[in-house]
Amino acid sequence: MSKLRLDYKNASSFLKEGEMEMMAPFVKEAHRQLHDKTGAGNDFLGWVDLPKQIDEDEIQDLKETAERIKKNCDVFLVIGIGGSYLGAKAAIEMLSHTFHNELSHERRKAPQIHFVGQNISGTYMKHLMELIENKEVMVNVISKSGTTTEPAVAFRIIRGFLEEKYGKEGAKQRIIATTDKSKGALRTLADQEGYKTFVIEDDIGGRFSVLTPVGLLPIAVSGADIDEIIKGAAIAYDDFKNSDFKDNHCYQYAVLRNIFYRKGKTVEVMANYEPSLNYLSEWWKQLYGESEGKDHKGLFPASVNFTTDLHSMGQYIQDGLRNLFETVIKVKNPKEDIALPTDEQDLDGLNYLAGKTVNFINEKALQGTMLAHTDGGVPNIVLNIDEISEQSFGYLVYFFEKACGISGYLLGVNPFDQPGVEDYKKNMFALLGKKGFEKEKEKLENRLK
Numbered sequence: 227m228s229k230l231r232l233d234y235k236n237a238s239s240f241l242k243e244g245e246m247e248m249m250a251p252f253v254k255e256a257h258r259q260l261h262d263k264t265g266a267g268n269d270f271l272g273w274v275d276l277p278k279q280i281d282e283d284e285i286q287d288l289k290e291t292a293e294r295i296k297k298n299c300d301v302f303l304v305i306g307i308g309g310s311y312l313g314a315k316a317a318i319e320m321l322s323h324t325f326h327n328e329l330s331h332e333r334r335k336a337p338q339i340h341f342v343g344q345n346i347s348g349t350y351m352k353h354l355m356e357l358i359e360n361k362e363v364m365v366n367v368i369s370k371s372g373t374t375t376e377p378a379v380a381f382r383i384i385r386g387f388l389e390e391k392y393g394k395e396g397a398k399q400r401i402i403a404t405t406d407k408s409k410g411a412l413r414t415l416a417d418q419e420g421y422k423t424f425v426i427e428d429d430i431g432g433r434f435s436v437l438t439p440v441g442l443l444p445i446a447v448s449g450a451d452i453d454e455i456i457k458g459a460a461i462a463y464d465d466f467k468n469s470d471f472k473d474n475h476c477y478q479y480a481v482l483r484n485i486f487y488r489k490g491k492t493v494e495v496m497a498n499y500e501p502s503l504n505y506l507s508e509w510w511k512q513l514y515g516e517s518e519g520k521d522h523k524g525l526f527p528a529s530v531n532f533t534t535d536l537h538s539m540g541q542y543i544q545d546g547l548r549n550l551f552e553t554v555i556k557v558k559n560p561k562e563d564i565a566l567p568t569d570e571q572d573l574d575g576l577n578y579l580a581g582k583t584v585n586f587i588n589e590k591a592l593q594g595t596m597l598a599h600t601d602g603g604v605p606n607i608v609l610n611i612d613e614i615s616e617q618s619f620g621y622l623v624y625f626f627e628k629a630c631g632i633s634g635y636l637l638g639v640n641p642f643d644q645p646g647v648e649d650y651k652k653n654m655f656a657l658l659g660k661k662g663f664e665k666e667k668e669k670l671e672n673r674l675k
């Protein structure tokens with residue numbers, strides 16, 4: 227695998243000469259705080275050295291559990307929200323066949339995988355129960371806190387289904403819980419019932435947990451090679467371990483984000499040209515949104531899938547409010563390709579492209595769009611990767627995690643907490659009538675009248 231290369235020539239006209247270099251001392255300090263573990267949120271830095279500290283016994287256990295799941299079900303449900311599902315979903319979408327869930331069980335030698343527990347929609351839940359009605363089902367319930375409402379609601383319903391279908395004992399063999407080693411409702415239940423469990427360490431926050439069992443078990447069930455993912459992350463670890471950002475593309479990305487933010491480009495739009503990267507952007511949005519959006523500051527992370535969204539959001543990016551910059555993920559050698567046939571009538575006028583491949587057309591769309599957006603006042607940063615593979619996934623994960631830590635420190639926030647997420651929960655619990663929230667309930671209900 228060759229490395230990720232950051233290219234900012236289509237952003238350089240928005241930069242003054244020497245502007246990036248002026249950030250060098252601040253980057254050095256952020257780097258020091260991250261590696262010495264002296265900065266804000268330093269009890270959540272377990273992810274920094276993780277690619278080099280993988281527990282081989284745990285990896286073996288994950289692989290064996292994944293094999294057991296593959297053999298014993300048609301449908302594998304992964305219950306989790308936020309950091310407890312986005313990384314695994316990003317990996318599986320990136321690395322699997324586009325229609326992997328539709329391909330037959332025999333052909334894929336892996337169950338259909340569905341990520342659930344990310345909403346509180348009765349319709350969704352009812353439809354899910356219809357989907358699994360006559361299927362052999364196994365479940366990985368993932369929650370670091372063990373108390374998050376969405377996955378807890380889904381798990382309660384699905385657990386009931388499993389116990390009815392397989393009996394209490396049978397259901398136990400079909401549930402794997404990934405949670406805290408000692409705290410929380412899920413840990414208590416898992417211990418009480420005797421579920422197979424995997425641990426999320428205290429010093430790794432949910433959005434930084436994709437290289438732990440949180441991400442690795444579902445990814446292994448999909449058939450992807452988790453050793454290669456870790457290898458990719460370990461290569462990134464070595465590539466980005468120096469504080470001097472001249473050759474450190476990860477730190478350059480953090481610096482560019484900070485410079486554009488200060489220039490009023492307060493929205494970063496992540497763009498891809500491969501549908502399989504859609505969920506990588508979703509994962510990235512949580513990583514950066516929760517890490518930086520606090521104390522009334524932070525870039526707003528947005529994402530688009532091109533060329534699809536050129537027909538919906540393209541107008542805004544080209545011509546709307548100039549508060550955007552774009553980060554484009556460019557894949558040099560996509561996995562597959564197909565040529566455009568000649569057509570005798572040529573009614574669609576595409577014969578000038580006959581014999582050319584779809585990827586060739588896509589590449590020209592990328593180049594044309596990038597230049598147009600740059601001309602329209604949107605700086606473009608390009609993250610070049612050579613291929614879509616397990617290694618490049620692991621590499622990208624570590625690249626974005628490390629850049630996020632540095633970027634958060636440059637911004638002057640604690641990138642490893644998310645206090646703001648609690649506010650809606652408090653209101654929801656009060657309105658639901660949870661014990662201890664009686665006063666708030668009354669106040670909120672008055673406001674809703």
Ligand SMILES: O=P(O)(O)OC[C@H]1O[C@H](O)[C@H](O)[C@@H](O)[C@@H]1O
Nearest residue numbers: 308309310369370371374432647
């Ligand atoms: O894994 P859990 O404890 O269930 O948390 C799942 C997610 O929900 C929370 O509300 C946090 O905002 C996220 O950072 C977290 O990833």
